[in-house]
Amino acid sequence: MSTKQQYSISHWPDTEELQKRLYRLANELPIHQIKRSKMDEYLKHFDEKCARSKKITDRAKELIPGGVQHNLAFNYPFPLAITKADGAYLWDVDGNRYIDFLQAGGPTLLGSNYLPVQEKVIEVIRESGPVTGLFHEYELKLAEAIHEHMPSVEMFRMLMSGTEACMAAARAARCFNGKKYIIKIGGAYHGWSDQLVFGMRVPGVGPLDAHGIPAGCYQFTNEVFPNDIDALQKRLEENEKDGGTAAVFVEPLGPESGTRPVLRDFNRNLRDLCDRFETLLVFDEVVTGFRVGLGGAQGYFNVKPDLTVFGKCVAGGYPGAGGVGGRKDVMSGFAAGLAGGPGGKRAFVGGTLSANPLSCAAGYFAIKAIEETGAHLKAGAAGDRLTKGLVDIFERNRLPFVAFNHGSICHMETGAAMLMDIKNPNIFKEVGQRKKVMEEMGAALMAEGVITLAGSRLYCSMADTDDVIDDALDRLDRIFGHIEIKQG
Ligand SMILES: Cc1ncc(COP(=O)(O)O)c(C=O)c1O
Known part of the structure; x- marks a missing residue:
């Protein structure tokens, strides 16, 4: 079978079992958070290593409502200003490099700024500009x-x-x-x-x-x-x-x-x-x-x-x-x-x-590149490796957190705010606390050099080689030895 007919999901998770564990995590168990002393270390990191991002995004708050234009860009303790994207990595204005599991919210299956597509898009823009209003x-x-x-x-x-x-x-x-x-x-x-x-x-x-x-x-x-x-x-x-x-x-x-x-x-x-x-x-x-x-x-x-x-x-x-x-x-x-x-x-x-010609050409060449490279399968294998590593880390540290994936879409549930049950009598008290725990998790991950979607979702791309995933897991491992039950 050609890679065109294959799918990135190597196995379908036991959903009923997963649902039970997710329900328990979000509705029955006490909230688990990063230890305060460790969190203070992470926050200090941002002050010391991300000063230019802070300056730019503080200024943005005066002109842009909330300081960021995109829900995904809202990060605790402050948003990062990104200047460069390449494959599995992002760089911020302070020169810090991050492993990128946000992947723009999912679409960059080939990895960020994939050169062969970028070159084709530039060719089209040179020729027709980004838009004419007529058929292309x-x-x-x-x-x-x-x-x-x-x-x-x-x-x-x-x-x-x-x-x-x-x-x-x-x-x-x-x-x-x-x-x-x-x-x-x-x-x-x-x-x-x-x-x-x-x-x-x-x-x-x-x-x-x-x-x-x-x-x-x-x-x-x-x-x-x-x-x-x-x-x-x-x-x-x-x-x-x-x-x-x-x-x-x-x-x-x-x-x-x-x-x-x-x-x-x-x-x-x-x-x-x-x-x-x-x-x-x-x-x-x-x-x-x-x-x-x-x-x-x-x-x-x-x-x-x-x-x-x-x-x-x-x-x-x-x-x-x-x-x-x-x-x-x-x-x-x-x-x-x-x-x-x-x-x-x-x-x-x-x-x-x-x-417009830009979007259509980008879409066409991205699909052709996925066909040629089997990017979906490579990203799916990376998702499997990442999730397995996360499950091991949670087991080793005896944590109730849940990791699972559907191919290249990986979920790492810790605060589990979105998994609360509407019938849970504590929902209005706890949902904010759980969101905060997730924000802190996102911040800890960023301080360790890993960017995720809201501290809980990780999109893999073709650029995530075994080395990238293993490096990410080492970084994640440094966080999960420092978890405590949240009091009050
Ligand atoms: C499943 C799903 N549907 C719709 C949308 C909305 O798409 P857009 O942000 O391009 O408006 C999103 C965006 O994240 C999505 O994930």
């Missing part, structure tokens, strides 16, 4: 490459972000079947549009984060708990009495890139239910697309969604990255001009800079 052949080449690997994507519409792509998918679904509701799996992230800032992070919170959004905007958004097929069926039945469900949205590995992992057959069961209720199934492959394998999570699970949402993954880490693809009959609703979709209705989308 790379739009077609990208759509063909996606279709080749994900046959469910019969047609593809490029947009600028995953948020836009999710909005567009909801609109196309409603335009196609005329139904009213959309259902998401609680805890998942589908961007920040008015109707999807709902049920975020912890399943069951509904509109908790929907500040500045009128209730009418999420009036027709429902959430159901991950893995709860019965609840989904009930919700679909209820909605049938009131305009029906246009689409079910799912992150196929589980909410937040698998932070709450799904059972192996969950997606298949979703497909069956959606078929029964004539509801469209939307896979959000913003992170999993190409990373799980060139065929995406849909190829791995062998489940065909009606629509697939793409985001950062679709332009190989270059900006202007989003899109939606799927069934021709549904996608026809996006047709430009007056033609429109079924019944002449058009699911209006726009975006002056969408589908």
Whole structure:
């Protein structure tokens, strides 16, 4: 079998066992934190070694709300100003080098700033500039490459972000079947549009984060708990009495890139239910697309969604990255001009800079490079090695922390704030404390020269050789001998 048909997930974790351990960590055991004396050492490190970052980002606080523009860039005790990215490493303005397990939030499967793609992108910009407003052949080449690997994507519409792509998918679904509701799996992230800032992070919170959004905007958004097929069926039945469900949205590995992992057959069961209720199934492959394998999570699970949402993954880490693809009959609703979709209705989308030559060429050449190098498999092997090392470290130090991975997407749960149960009576008291513990973990990791997503998620790339992973594990090992139970 060619690497094109192989997937990065070497084994599917025992999800039921994992869920029990994650539940216990987040809801039953006392909070474990880094010892205060060790944490003080780490904080001192930032004052001494990251002074220029501090100066720049302090100044930024005066002009940029919160000082950083991106949720991923918010780091305790202060954000780092990064100047250089190459393969497995990042460098900050003070000249410190870090092993990069953020990988821009997932898209740089080839490693940061991968030269062969960068060179092609520069060629395209030299020739046509980043944008003309007119058609460029790379739009077609990208759509063909996606279709080749994900046959469910019969047609593809490029947009600028995953948020836009999710909005567009909801609109196309409603335009196609005329139904009213959309259902998401609680805890998942589908961007920040008015109707999807709902049920975020912890399943069951509904509109908790929907500040500045009128209730009418999420009036027709429902959430159901991950893995709860019965609840989904009930919700679909209820909605049938009131305009029906246009689409079910799912992150196929589980909410937040698998932070709450799904059972192996969950997606298949979703497909069956959606078929029964004539509801469209939307896979959000913003992170999993190409990373799980060139065929995406849909190829791995062998489940065909009606629509697939793409985001950062679709332009190989270059900006202007989003899109939606799927069934021709549904996608026809996006047709430009007056033609429109079924019944002449058009699911209006726009975006002056969408589908620009830069993003499309970057996406096309990144997919070609993944095909040629088998980057997804190399990154998956790195994820396995990293996770195994973490499990060993936790066992050796008798810690209740949980590490698991789906190929190159690794989870290291310590504070486990996102895994709290909405029914836990301590949730409002503890969630802030647990977030703080995670922030401190992120800071300790950075002081040891390792950058992660929020101190709990680690994306591997093709650049993570065994040496890089072993070096990272040595650095992580230095933290986990210094853990104590948090008092009070
Ligand atoms: C699964 C998922 N869907 C949607 C989005 C939103 O994408 P964007 O940040 O490009 O708007 C993200 C972003 O992290 C994501 O992880």
